[in-house]
Amino acid sequence: MNPPNTPDDGRRPTAGAGAAPPIVEAAGLTKVFPMPAGPVVALRGVSLRDDSGESIAITGPSGCGKSTLLHLLGCVDTPTEGSLAIEGRDASRLSDFERSRIRLTKIGFVFQRFFLLPMLTAWENVELPQSEAGAPKTARRARTRELLDYVGLADRAGHKPSQLSGGEMQRVAIARALANRPLLLLADEPTGELDEATGEQIVELFDRVNRDGTTLVVVTHNPILANRARRVLPMRSGRLIMESPASSIVAREEGA
């Protein structure tokens, strides 16, 4: 079975090669939402570094800032303070179009509510980001077939989202997120709308995606999904608190 990012595709060195910049590196991210009733501070100086091939789970109570952090990492929002670098490039210096381009080609998004286009088939949903990225038709066809096969939905290619179950929709959404071979896959509560058994299939799939070389950041309440991650980052009130000991930033930095 073809992985989403084959190690031999030669696009980037694998984890631990040393010289390459981290895929994302956030320093002192703060996000304040000015509201009529007073500013809401969603993030308070979050620093995070995500190297190639890693998997991170961000957990924490509702409203602690997980989605906000994910949106900043995914370049769909800008921090009030702090800096973010994508592959060493300062994200604050990028135009809206360049940020779109980075999201299109380097970052994949998986949403709690799937957000598949309801009028398109599974195949078309997976093909859409590829045509937006300008991939030639034959390459798109091969990649779409490969991905639907990868998520186990080769036989549902012609089905529309309304004809798929929640788990199947999320698998199509994961295939879509992987369409342009992103370096980083971001997922916000990807099992939030699914029952436990279905959620577990999705957990398996994320695990496989990560093993096959895609760096992963998942925001989740799901302990099974969180525990599969190499690093678990609990959050409280806009701050990352201590990491799970197995893979703390401190431990990594000491080892480096």
Added chain:
Amino acid sequence: MTPLGLAWRSLSREPVHAALGVCGVAAVGALLFNMLLLSRGLLVSFKDLLDSVGFDVRVMASESLPTLGPPVEHATEAARAIRALPEVEEVVPMRIGRAFTASAGRPEIAIILVGCEPRGRGAWRIMSGRNLSRGQKDGGGLPPVEARAPEIVVSKNLAKALGLEPGSRLRLRAAVDGGASAIPAVEFRVMGIGEFAFESTEEATAVTTLSALRLARGGTDEDEADLILVASRKKHGAAAAVAAIQGLRPDLHAFSNEQLVSRFSRTDFSYFRQISFVLSSITLFFAFLLVATLLTVSVNQRFGEVAALRALGFSRRRIVTDLFCESLLLVGAGGILSLPIGAVLARWLDTILRTMPGLPVRLHFFVFEPRVFMLHATLLAFTGLLAAAYPVYLAARLPIAATLRQEVVS
């Protein structure tokens, strides 16, 4: 998937909405099409009518319409002088008078009796029988023409009213100064039945030679013309002929067909242009409201998807293009559908307007010109783009993160 393809799929997910939108645009587009046909229809039709006679310059003694102003005096001499101009190909003086039928035992019918050489044939078209003979003056071995009953071509209306056919006899009494006179009636031979370009449905027209008309008017030696038809030479054109005639006879008034049409467009026909402008604008405003409402509602329902597409890397420009394409598809489909509807509607309205009394039969209010297609398409496309502006603005300004969050929270 191209923006147009995606727009098509987006519209087809709410087929009833889309169909309603297309029908609305089709109805509005049909009205717009009609207004555009109306705005210049009468002018185009009038120009066609003038051109159909085959003469491109008209000479009169004043600026008034023929018969409303004084006639051209010494018409034969004026015609000869004009014909001698190098810019001029052909000259036909015309006299337009009135007469009453004088058939025993039948009510009198007032008719328009035109005196003209057969060369003025463009003003009428023979439907049955034949035209006035050429060269009646040099009859050769025949008796002098005035000794026989003079020839006449009658209009369909007149033929129908009196049951005339080629070979019939028709007695006419010329009217002088608008009323019946003591001049004796003259009997004419009906040569043919014709269609007269400028005849209206309730008029009856007949044409005979100038000399026969003179005879019918009691043989007075008047030499006047209400109108001199002039055909310019191709290589010179109407404008040059007009200039030459004005140079030769500053006392006369020469007009090319274009000049007559533009005179009318400035005065008599401008109502239609104004009405058409006002109604077109209102029509376009309705199309704008319709499409803008449909698209705004549709975009509002799709905020989550739009935000997701943006998060997946679709540029703002791409989202905007998709929405403009949706608008253009709605307006395009409606616009195409509006053409046959508009054509049928125009026909119907034209029939209604043409029952107005006193109109030449061949004059139309709704006339198709190729430029109407272009204008119709351009106006609708522009309206479509304008209508998409607000929904496009909403989608382009959509805050991605906040929208994604709202979609989950709500």
